[in-house]
Amino acid sequence: MKKLLLFLFTGLAAVAGDPGLAGGPFVAAVTSKTATIVWLVRSGEVSVKAADDDKNPATVSPSIRVEKTTLTGLKPNTRYEYSVPGYSDAKGSFKTPPTGDTPFDFVSYGDNRTRPDVHRKVIAAIVSHGVPDMVVQTGDLVADGSDTLLWTTFFDIEKKLLSQTAFYPSLGNHEHHAQNFYDFTQTAKPYYSFDWGNAHFSVIDTDLDNVSPVETVRAAFWAEQARWLENDLRTHQQSQFRFVAGHHPPFTAVASRQGDNPHMRALTPLFETYHVTAGLFGHDHNYQHYLQNGIHYLTSGGGGAPLYDVDKPPVGITQKVVSVENWVSVHVDGKTAHVRVFSINGDVIDEFDLQGWALPKPVVATAPVVVTQK
Template identity: 45%
Template sequence: MLRRTCLSLVLAGLTLAQAAEKLAGGPLVVNVGADRATVVWIVETQQARLGETPDQLNMLAPLLKTERIIFTGLRPGRTYYYDVLGLDEGRGRFKTPPTGQAAFRFVVFGDTRTRHEVHAKVVQAVAKTEPDFVLHTGDLVADGEAVTQWPVFFSIERDLLRKTVFFPTPGNHERGAGYYYEFFQAEPYYSFDWGAVHVAALNSDYSNAARTEAGRERFWAEQLRWLESDLARAQKADLRFVMMHHPPFTAVKRRQGESPNRVERDLVPVFERYKIHAVFCGHDHNYQHHLKNGVHYIVTGGGGAPLYPADAPLPGITLKAETVENFVQADVRGSKVRFQAFTPEGRLLDSFELGR
């Protein structure tokens, strides 16, 4: 049982200095529960070379290796400090989920795949809010199968990731999502509890869920059954949220009717039946807030990707739509939550409260 709030661990044979390895990503904290947490970091072990002739191997690609350590015996609602490399860049901190109705903060944003200077600006603004955890709504990079893009993502997010807990969901740009699942030690869909909050994270990217249509149908059916079971067990949670990449509703004219039909057809009735308070999405590169049959749908896809015009608000559904980079801050107090959407410059876009 760990009794101290400072954990120091130097893994023999795995430090960068000893192994001559370069830190390519992390450290970051994932899969956190009341009594456990996983710290992950990615190292570049060497570079592969490729060329059209043996003496001109001028194309380089890094060989990346994922390392992880699972801490157990933790206590809920505590801050822990870690050191996984024996160097300054390997140190960080995180909080474990509190029990009951303790106050905490989380932040939601997504679509960080391009315009790295904008991505950095959003991340810097998010880091200043000091969230207990972060939800990323997908499209972390432009091509999830391009190994060279991931070190860029981790470099931009490094200072944020080492001081919070990261919960992502895959977008269509993660494609087969092989690197995504390895780096974040994630499942295609999962859920977690944090104080009075329950969050279910879904994979809405039907087209990349499997290689065959039969496989995609099987995946979707299994995910839907899991979601029904998960939300049924979560009915005692004061606040129930869902995170996925594709929004069922959009104020972007050229996007209307584009999202997988099964997202609106299959998932929206489940959200309404189990009285989900809010659904967080990305995919559309702007800020949107919709309300339908008691469920709030928040589109926060302004993390760096080129903006899409929010030019076609849906009558009777859309409460707010603005073409701007953004993130959403959520402050939970007891059984209530206050949402505020901001630009990275600090302009307030939207504010509302949920809960009882």
């Protein structure tokens, strides 16, 4: 495979006293021709403590600046290596998406917040299994999206994985729609989509409660996003696979949460109309797999957050529910995608195939052959 070494220069490298990396590097918004390489720089910090607290040490919270550069003119299905001069550990690589039916791998996981030691084990398990071409994170990256310090922990734990793959996150309720999410992950909008090989991925913002305290504003956002999603799915019927990723799942085996997320259940007819292959969700800290009207609904919220019971599996649609830390691995190959779900200990806890479905590509009209008689 042809490799290209990309040297990315930053003026900061010349500054005496390297302030160090606070996150990354990683790559975002990858297409077959373009990519944005992102790294976070710790530009300062603030020390804070309660004025009347003489016992506990001050908390140190960093000030972070986002650096990025966008590349164009890339080739499909090609691995590129990069380094950021001036930092001892700012190297990485990524692979551009293939076109057509070329095989690729991706993983999905979510809810990495709160238990960094467990989060670290999940990421180590993914890396040891083989770094995927890209990652779909299903939300709740951190316990509080407004807290800058927590993001440095997230990126530290994810470093070995994200420095070798492309990263596509979704908003969880713990992100609180904080600007940090958009800045640090270089996600331009709360919902977006992208193509990878013969698959299309629609990433939506399911966190309606944090959109606004005003009900009419929430309703307007949801209607706007639903219109966008319908158009996005309708215009990608010629992809073999359509995955919809987000945080809140439409179904749950957690008894105390059943009845939550009616806005998500209301979307399922849309999924059926436009032949969604599978939904990738989080929020519940366990693994759940449902099959309803031909669509697979996966909840993989076992990326580090404290586990929840799976004490009331929905009747009639449940394929598998397990209360364990986990991650989802998908190998897409032509018209079949093979899914394996791993526990944090490396056990395969679920395994199944997804079948592609696509409208035929439109026939490109060619000029009529003109035969002349001599």
